[in-house]
Amino acid sequence: MSLLxxxxxxxxxxxxxxxxxxxxxxxxxxxTRHLEVARGFEVTFWRSLFAAVFVVGxxxxxxxxxxxxxxxxxxxVGLLSGLxxxxxxxxxxxxxxxxxVANTLVVxxxxxxxxxxLAWALLRQKIAARTWLAIAVAFVGMVWMFVRGMAHVSAGQLLGMGIALGVPLASSINVIVLKKAGARVDLIPAVLVGGLVSALLMLPLSLPMQASAHDIGILAILGFFQLGFPCMLMVAASRSLAAPEIALLALIEVLLGPIWAWLGAGEVxxxxxxxxxxxxxxALVFNELVALRRPANQASAV
Structure with missing residues (x-):
């Protein structure tokens, strides 16, 4: 844990x-494609609980x-990040x-x-033209990736996409909080707060529990290594990255998700x-290569 x-x-x-x-x-x-019976709220409960356990450890x-x-x-500030x-x-x-999954990820x-x-409005951070360009290209790429899945969207799916909108909204606010207060407050414990609050909210909606021992094992892996540990890594990395850069690099999740589903669950x-x-x-490679080559006196633009 010396890295953190x-x-x-x-x-x-x-x-x-x-x-x-x-x-x-x-x-x-x-x-989650390999879960036997656990679904929905129960998956969220166990995943959040195991994430909290990992952060405590x-x-x-x-x-x-x-x-x-x-x-x-x-x-x-830490409580806001946790929420x-x-x-x-x-x-x-x-x-x-x-x-x-496609509709969720495109949102x-x-x-x-x-x-x-938000970084421009709240942190007064100067956003370089190459970062705006990278964001635009990456967004076009995301929409292109999931255009087939967006072809037939029902009313229920639209509601699900509306709920999914909470993810980028909360993520953006959280990144700003990390940049605003991360230097003076250790916000890694905020991941613990998030896991506990999420688990408590999902607990009454998860009853009666149905997860098998097989499912609990998968959900423990999700909580430890898909949620708790990487969220702590993000907090640690945020101390040295600009807010837009954090969000751009996070798009790797959206890029790799379908690939793992192809390799591990047969979804071509x-x-x-x-x-x-x-x-x-x-877009990601372009943004990082330009960042590496920028002169020191231009470091304020990200």
Whole structure:
């Protein structure tokens, strides 16, 4: 856990950490395809609970006797971040019960645009033209990836997409909170708050529990390695990345999700998925290569 204990990373290392986080997030779809009986609210409950357990263990390992004090030191900003995590945890899984994975992910792809707008409005952060261009190209790629899945959308699926909108909204607010207060407040415990709030909200809706031992094992993997650990990685990486950059790199989750579903659950991606994915990769690579080559005196523009 020494990686998470680092106060800050170099830019390149933070990019790698964020890529690892987004890659771990992307395994949600393929793993849930192998659940036997657990569905909907119960999946959200167990996933959130196991994520909270993982963060508790990580804090006890990293902070030892100071773990409780670290959580109590969150303050209002930390609680706001925790609530945003809870909204993301809940809305993502609820949306998946009401609409397709494709529809959910295409809604999530607006996160970089929302984050850039909030960073510009609230943080007074100058957004470079190449970042706006990367966001636009990545968004086009996301829509292209899922255009086939958007062809026939029912009223129920539209409602699910409306709920999914809570994910990019909460994510964008959370990224701004991380950038605004992350330097003075350790916001990794906020992931714990998010997991606990999400689990408590989903508990009454999950009864009676139906998950088998097989399902509990998969949900534990989801909670530990698809939710708890990568969310902690994102908090750590956010100390060295600009807000729009965090949101752009998070799109790797949307890109890789269909690929894992293809390899692990036999869901063959459409041509639109491959073409749109190529656009997303091009946007991310372009943005990072230009960032690496920018002069030091232009570092304020992201």
């Amino acid at each position: 204990a680092s106060s800050s990373f170099s830019h390149n290392r933070a990019v790698l950490v964020m890529i690892c986080a987004a890659t771990l997030w992307s395994i949600a779809g393929v793993l 990580a804090l006890l390992w990293q902070k030892r006797g100071r773990a409780v004090a670290n959580v109590l030191a969150l303050g209002p 945003m995590w809870a909204v993301m945890f809940c809305c993502f899984m609820i949306a998946l019960t009401m609409t397709t 999530m792809s607006i996160s970089p645009l929302l984050t850039a707008l 991606p459409a041509n639109e998925t491959l073409a749109g994915g190529a656009l997303v990769v091009a």
